[in-house]
Amino acid sequence: MPAKRTPETPEGAAPPATEKEPLRVDPVAGRAGSTTTGRAGSTTTGRAGSTTGTAASTTTGRAGSTGAPDDRLPAEREIPAEAVTPLIRGIAVLRELTEAGGTLSLSGLERASGLARSTVDRITATLARMGYVRFDGRDVHLSPRLMELGNAYMSALRLPALLSPHADALADELDESVSLAVADLDGIRFIHQATRRRAMSLSFRIGDLLPAERTAPGPLFATQWTAADWQRWRERRAADPRDLSFTAVPPRTYEGDAEDDEAFVHRTREASTHGWSLDDQLIEPGLVAISVPVRSPGPGGRITSVASVVSHTSRHTSRDLRTTLLPRLRSAVRAMERELRAAPPPEPGPPPSDLALWTGASKQQLGREFIESLARGLTVLTAFGEGRQELTLTEVSQATGLARATARRALITYEHLGLVAPTGRTFTLTPRVLSLGFPPLSRTTLPEIAQPHMADLTSRIHESTSLAVLSDSGEEIQYTARVATARVMSVNITVGSRLPAHATALGRVLLADASEGIRTAKELPALTTHTITDKQKLAEALTSVRAQGYALVDEELEEGLRSVAVPIRDRSGRVVASLNTAMHASRRTSRECARDLVPELTSTAARIQTDFHTAARFTHVPLT
Secondary structure, three states: OOOOOOOOOOOOOOOOOOOOOOOEEOOOOOOOOOOOEOOOOOOEEOOOOOOOOEOOOOOOOHHHOOOOOOOOOHHHOOOOOOOOHHHHHHHHHHHHHHHOOOEEEHHHHHHHHOOOHHHHHHHHHHHHHOOOEEEEOOEEEEOHHHHHHHHHHHHHHOHHHHHHHHHHHHHHHHOOEEEEEEEEOOEEEEEEEEOOOOOOOOOOOOOOEEEHHHOOHHHHHHOOOOHHHHHHHHHHHHHOOOOOOOOOOOOOOOOOOHHHHHHHHHHHHHHHHHOOEEEEOOOOOOEEEEEEEEEOOOOOOOEEEEEEEEEEOOOOOHHHHHHHHHHHHHHHHHHHHHHHHHOOOOOOOOOOOOHHHHHHHHHHHHHHHOOHHHHHHHHHHOOOEOOEOOEEHHHHHHHHOOOHHHHHHHHHHHHHHOOEEEEOOEEEEOHHHHHOOHHHHOOOOHHHHHHHHHHHHHHHHOOOEEEEEEOOOOOEEEEEEEEOOOOOOOOOOOOOOEEEHHHOHHHHHHHHOOOHHHHHOOOOOOOOOOOOOOHHHHHHHHHHHHHHOOEEEEOOOOOOEEEEEEEEEOOOOOEEEEEEEEEEOOOOOHHHHHHHHHHHHHHHHHHHHHHHHHHOOOOOOOOO
């Protein structure tokens, strides 16, 4: 962080009139994650998602319903007097990083947000302390732990957990991509994607926001719009005719006109009549989709989400979608609705604990660099979750350990930003919470998650570290990530390399958790005079690995090479990868490896697993 800093505003106070942080207003009135403000009284129009100080916006209800929105344009709304300014700015920084794909330099954040550099430094230092971002030189990267905010919304919503297995099964049956979406005011936001791996594949991510009129789900959600909803949509269309504010879709090549608007109105009427909707290359040429609504249980159930099958014209025409895929999509949706009817009420999971104590301790440790009001405000979002969809102010205060007054100001701020919606005496999260880092992070891989943790480990132990997975046959390991140390003599292995599993510490850890068939189905060639080649002795070695929690292999792969490895487990507890370090046998004895390196490896594996489990809760995290 730079040593020189400009004077700062006290935490929670409104910025002084002399602070030059421009108000930037997204042209989309009330669109999720779009409207931003800075200093009251100055206005500048910016690109959607470009947030500076304050995001003024309307609110949404549960599962993306429209609730009771404020229909005034963003520039007409004032920041509530009790809103927490540092929290508004912190959300702005997170949105800028999200719009940039997850990474920006500190100077880039300063330019994009319009905030003072000292403010950006303090915000990013606080977010780093929370594990939501990490630094790589002057660059700031979103970290997987930030996904816990989106996970809070997804688990409170329950739809991803209940409906995703049906969507995945349909994708496998049809060999086509299947998505689930919820309404977010006059847009739609994805909550699940089951994509096919092809040369021509879809690039939409969980959390991406699309304009309703250019999608198949949009007309279905629009069948439930009120007159105020339609008015807001028309104002947004007039202000942003090329959809420049929706960064997940290509901009229109022309400015939409009244004919385009009327076409959407017509599609909405047809969707109301037929119960399904079609996107025939509205987003881009070649992309087609068909959608069917998933309704809540009970008579007159509202549309809670929309399931879509997405393809391209080289595989299906729009007519094919209606005649071939629509019947099977409808069958899958009926199964989803049966799932919703049969699902028992959720048992509330454990709320976060001791967050107030943690933020207080962090403030004491870091002093002025830690913005306690930002950290406390962000913890409020994590109070929600499975079985905690609607919370009163008192329940939020109890779940986080924050004072009622502190929780109340945070909720006021989030309502202003459109992240929380009031429902009587209770509050719910809105789909807009997914705009806080979820889209870029939903595409992360296990090697990407592990890399920064491995770099920290390498810098501490001064030895190279590697991550590997087991081949399908169980005969080899494949290296998926590596951080080398600067030594004259070091282990030289590149990502993608394969080695025999039975003769490596990485392989032993993976084999110890593999099925009996994989452990015994292969031959064990001798690579050195120390290599275990007897299957019974290997079985005994694997039993020892399971008991002690690590593997130490001494000169079995190569003379003079000693290595030690520990497991990386998925959310079910299954070992899916292993982490190791290797060195020349002269540098450390086996006893020293067990005493000095195993604890370091184990603690690093635990940090990797924490991020891995957070990222994998509602997304698929590839292992390679």
